[in-house]
Amino acid sequence: MGATIDRRAFVETVASGMAALIAPGTIHAQDRQSRRKPNILLILADDLGWGDVGYQSQGRFVTPNIDRLAREGAVFTNAYACAANCAPSRACLLSGAYTPRHGVYAVDATDRGPRDQMRMVPIPNTPGLNTSFVTMAEALRGAGYATGHFGKWHLTGGPGTLPSEQGFDVTHDSFGDGPVTEGSEQNLPGPETDPKGVFTLTRKAVQFMAANRERPFFCYLAHHAIHGPLQARTSTRVRMEQHAREAGVSSEYMGCTYDFDDSIGRLLADLKQLGLEENTLVVFTSDNGALRAQEPLRGSKGCYYEGGIREPFIVRWPGVVRPRTVCEAPIALVDLYPTFLAAAGVVPHAGTKLDGVSLVPLLQRRGGLRRTSIYWHFPGYLDRPVSRGRDPVFRTRPVSVIRKGDWKLFLYHEEWQLDGGRDALASNNAVELYDLGHDVGERDNLALRNPAKRDELLGDLLRWMTRVQAPMPTKRNPGYRPATGAAKAPERPRWRT
Numbered sequence: 001m002g003a004t005i006d007r008r009a010f011v012e013t014v015a016s017g018m019a020a021l022i023a024p025g026t027i028h029a030q031d032r033q034s035r036r037k038p039n040i041l042l043i044l045a046d047d048l049g050w051g052d053v054g055y056q057s058q059g060r061f062v063t064p065n066i067d068r069l070a071r072e073g074a075v076f077t078n079a080y081a082c083a084a085n086c087a088p089s090r091a092c093l094l095s096g097a098y099t100p101r102h103g104v105y106a107v108d109a110t111d112r113g114p115r116d117q118m119r120m121v122p123i124p125n126t127p128g129l130n131t132s133f134v135t136m137a138e139a140l141r142g143a144g145y146a147t148g149h150f151g152k153w154h155l156t157g158g159p160g161t162l163p164s165e166q167g168f169d170v171t172h173d174s175f176g177d178g179p180v181t182e183g184s185e186q187n188l189p190g191p192e193t194d195p196k197g198v199f200t201l202t203r204k205a206v207q208f209m210a211a212n213r214e215r216p217f218f219c220y221l222a223h224h225a226i227h228g229p230l231q232a233r234t235s236t237r238v239r240m241e242q243h244a245r246e247a248g249v250s251s252e253y254m255g256c257t258y259d260f261d262d263s264i265g266r267l268l269a270d271l272k273q274l275g276l277e278e279n280t281l282v283v284f285t286s287d288n289g290a291l292r293a294q295e296p297l298r299g300s301k302g303c304y305y306e307g308g309i310r311e312p313f314i315v316r317w318p319g320v321v322r323p324r325t326v327c328e329a330p331i332a333l334v335d336l337y338p339t340f341l342a343a344a345g346v347v348p349h350a351g352t353k354l355d356g357v358s359l360v361p362l363l364q365r366r367g368g369l370r371r372t373s374i375y376w377h378f379p380g381y382l383d384r385p386v387s388r389g390r391d392p393v394f395r396t397r398p399v400s401v402i403r404k405g406d407w408k409l410f411l412y413h414e415e416w417q418l419d420g421g422r423d424a425l426a427s428n429n430a431v432e433l434y435d436l437g438h439d440v441g442e443r444d445n446l447a448l449r450n451p452a453k454r455d456e457l458l459g460d461l462l463r464w465m466t467r468v469q470a471p472m473p474t475k476r477n478p479g480y481r482p483a484t485g486a487a488k489a490p491e492r493p494r495w496r497t
Contacts, residue, residue, distance in 0.1 A: 037216040037344045038317070039209070039280040040140070041271070042336070043264060044093075044220070046086065046152055046227040049290030050297060050310045052257055060247040062240065062258050065265030066314070069284055073316030074325035074363065080332045080374060080403070081288045084308040084396065085301060085382065087127075087154045089287040089333060090222075094155070094166070095133040096337030096354040100377050100470035102129060104155070110380025116481040117393050119414045120473040122380035128157015129166065134349040136337045137167030137218060143346040146170075146212035150205045151197075151222035156183035168220070170208055174200045175224065187229060195231035196256055198223055198263035206270040213274055216344065221267070225260035228291065232256045249292065277318065281343055283336065284314040293387035298442040302382045302395030304410065305442050309376070317343075321363050330403055332374045335359050355468075373460060376401040377470045379413065390432075393483070398473050402461040406437030409447075409457035413473055422458075431458060 050056060054063040055070045082092035083099055091097075091104035099105055103126035106112065110122040129135070137147045148170040149163040156162060162183045163171040173180050176190025176197035190197045205221045232240075232255025244254035264284070271277050289301040289308040299305035313331070315321055334356030341348060342358040355375075361367045382395040390412075391397060398413035415430035425431055426448065433447040433454045447454050465472070 040218045041282045042220050043284045044222045045286040047290050048286035049294045051294050053312045062243050063261040065261045070314050072323050074321045076313040076327050078330040079311050079313030081309045082333050091129045093333045094135045098355045100468045113381050113383035118477050119480050121475040121477050123471045128161035129155045131160035134352050135167045140218045146217040148208040149220045150201045153183050172204045176200045196225045198225050198260050202263040202267045226256045230256045232259050282316040286311045296441045298388045299386040303386045304401050373404040379473050408434045
């Protein structure tokens with residue numbers, strides 16, 4: 001393992017020479033620490049796009065702490081959220097299950113946008129994660145882990161769906177100006193010293209880790225940054241003005257990202273100061289794409305093109321993950337549940353259906369992933385179009401998606417259900433096929449020019465939908481009125497995206 005093995009060998013050599021000078025009780029304490037299950041720290045950004053970090057933007061974005069974390073661990077270049085906006089992505093993360101299993105498809109509702117432009121009646125949305133699911137927090141707590149949640153939840157949907165009811169010993173949310181009600185779905189302005197609450201949430205997470213330093217812990221730090229409204233310290237906005245102009249974004253956007261990165265730097269420094277760095281598995285990622293265009297990726301938050309679901313993803317695990325590793329294997333947020341359990345030596349609860357696979361063999365370089373494909377299913381409508389989108393009105397219409405190797409296929413249900421299905425693929429535009437290995441921007445639809453690959457992925461996708469009982473919209477919308485002339489103006493942004 002290169003530098004990691006050399007460092008360990010050096011430490012072991014020094015330790016053997018000093019053993020006689022160390023009290024027996026100290027040796028036993030160190031042995032217990034070395035044998036202890038790893039701590040787990042999950043840092044989840046909100047709406048941080050694939051290209052909104054320095055190491056994936058040729059330095060246009062100023063994120064020195066995230067970039068350092070990337071150098072110290074493994075960067076996954078093909079990492080995905082399991083949904084294109086907040087609530088369903090978090091439901092998949094915490095349950096380890098794809099959207100058809102829990103029914104959380106969107107924020108609030110699946111009929112968002114002008115209803116007279118919806119050709120089908122969407123499948124209704126489930127507002128929160130059902131209590132029948134054993135969350136990753138519940139599984140880890142059952143194995144002796146202290147569990148803490150700090151920040152956004154976004155899965156409140158009735159009795160039993162708050163973080164304190166879903167496996168977390170400690171939960172705290174704040175926008176930098178005092179705590180807010182547990183499970184709150186607001187987006188509030190904070191004080192000038194911490195306008196997005198990133199430093200407050202970091203401080204609370206550090207306090208939790210310090211209080212539980214003698215036992216393994218799972219810390220889920222789910223920031224509100226950089227979800228709108230964009231907020232940053234005045235000094236940061238001023239400092240970032242030139243960088244923002246060069247990147248083509250506002251100083252608020254760049255400033256909010258920089259403050260967020262600054263909070264991560266403080267978090268990691270405190271983790272080291274507490275003596276917990278070497279035994280802590282750190283994962284950094286985001287819940288979905290950003291609201292801004294993510295070129296060269298197509299689209300942004302809310303669509304299932306790469307800009308809406310491909311995420312920055314870093315794993316640092318001292319002694320296991322070789323620094324400066326780059327992994328191109330496609331992975332998804334559902335993989336974190338089995339990964340954390342495998343790292344902790346925990347067997348999933350009986351009856352738990354995990355759609356992800358453990359990344360531990362990959363991290364340890366003991367083999368590849370036991371999976372051929374990743375899937376998405378969204379049977380509804382999301383308002384407001386995206387950059388280079390398919391639609392002038394919606395970010396997405398009902399769609400199911402598969403990525404297999406470098407190939408990615410979209411099945412759009414309006415055309416599939418209403419315009420002739422498989423028999424009319426030559427004309428109904430129900431299927432799109434892209435070779436991401438040569439076309440990461442999804443510009444060249446190969447569905448008609450490579451029917452063999454199209455039919456292979458389409459068959460896999462339809463079989464998966466049957467296996468997980470993915471509900472498909474089938475009813476025509478009686479209120480549908482085909483657009484005439486110019487497309488309808490999109491709705492104004494609301495911060496429930």
